[in-house]
Amino acid sequence: MKKRTLRRGLTAIWWLILIFLYLPLAVVVLFSFNSANSAASFTGVSLRWYKRLMGNEEILSALSNSLILAIVSSAVALVIGCLIGYGMYRHRHRKLGWLIVLIYLPIVLPDIVFGISEMAFFVQIHRMTGLLQPGLGTMIIAHVTFQIPFVALIVYSRFVGLDPTLFEAAKDLYASPAQRAFHFMLPTIKPALISAFFLSFTLSVDDFVISFFTAGPDSATLPIYIWGAIKKGVSPEINAIATLMIGAVTIAAILSLLFSHRRQP
Template identity: 80%
Template sequence: MKKQTLRRCLAAFWWLTLAFLYLPLAVVVLFSFNSANSSARFADFSLRWYHQLMGNEAILSALGNSLVLAIVSALLAMIVGSVFGYGMYRHRRRRLGGLVLLIYLPLVLPDIVFGISEMAFFVQVHEWTGLLSPGLATMIIAHVTFQIPFVALIIYSRLVGLDPALFEAARDLYATPRQRLVHFMLPTFKPALMAAFFLSFTLSIDDFVISFFTAGPESATLPIYIWGAIRKGVSPEINAIAALMIAAVAVAALLSLAFGRRRAR
């Protein structure tokens, strides 16, 4: 009887936690289909605000900037982070503890501190060289910087799980470095690379703080646009933008989960 009561309590706690996490998102999505001009009450179901989004050039420009920023930074972070992860694995037995700990610093550093430091760095470089004026390029560099540790740790965990004899076997079969990369390493790392890409994409698409400090006047992303618009009050149009962002992040998360399950099988 006690075990049954405990199970019921745990089940109730589980559902309450899910409700706490997802009810606010559900409300945002629901009111994005509201036909009324205010989010105070729900009138009728309508796609009015989604149609209005399609004709808003400022929103479409912000959406384009967000997609370019997320895709390009995720690709660059996947490449650079993979190299870092492989280097961490190759030199894991050497006394590099202090250097390896540096890869964890961007993970625990507050976003506002990271964003301010990136902004100060870009401003100083621009004063010295005339390069890296605030814009999409500086945002991409900043996003790649904080995405690299996530990618490196994913690749490192994948390498640690492999049998070291596989690398020796590839050499014993006279595989050149290029052949080992193309025929062994890339197929083996493909699920981890895809998971790292989608994680980086998700982190980038909804980032506000770092983007805000490194953006230029013509490079506003969706989170920055939402922040500017919400100061006038939450409208159904903002709910529609948020619903689209929730959908994009959910798709990326589901794809990452699918690749993870495929790797496990």
């Protein structure tokens, strides 16, 4: 009887937590279809705010910057993170505590500290060399730096889960290093790579703090645009933008989760 009561209590707490987390998002989605000019009351269902988004050049420019930033930075982070993850696996028996600290540091470091340090670095480099002027390029570099640890850890966990004898079997079959890489390792860790890419994409689209400190005047992303527009008040148009971002991040997160649990035959 006590176990059943405890189970029901934990279930109720679980549902309360889910409601607390996702009810605000549901409200944002609901009011994005509001036909009224104000976000204070819901008077009816309409797609007028989504239509206005399609004709707003500033929003389309911010969306384009967000997509370019997310895709390019995720692709670069995937390549570098994959190499680091494989290196961590190859040398896992050595004492690499310092490397583990360096990998985890961008993950646990507060975004505002990371963003300010990136901004100061780019400013100093630009003063000395004229390179790395704040803009989309600096944002891509900044995003890559915090995406790499996630990719490296996902790839490393995939390699750790493999049977070590598979690598020896590939060598015994006289496979060259290139053949082992393209015909054995890459197909084997393909789900992890796809999962890591979509996770990096999600992190990039969702990021505001680091993007804000490393952006230029013509490289505003959707989060930066929302932050600037919300100063005038929350309008249904802002809710529509937020809804589109919620949908994009949700789809990327679901794809990342599906591929991370996909098993090889």
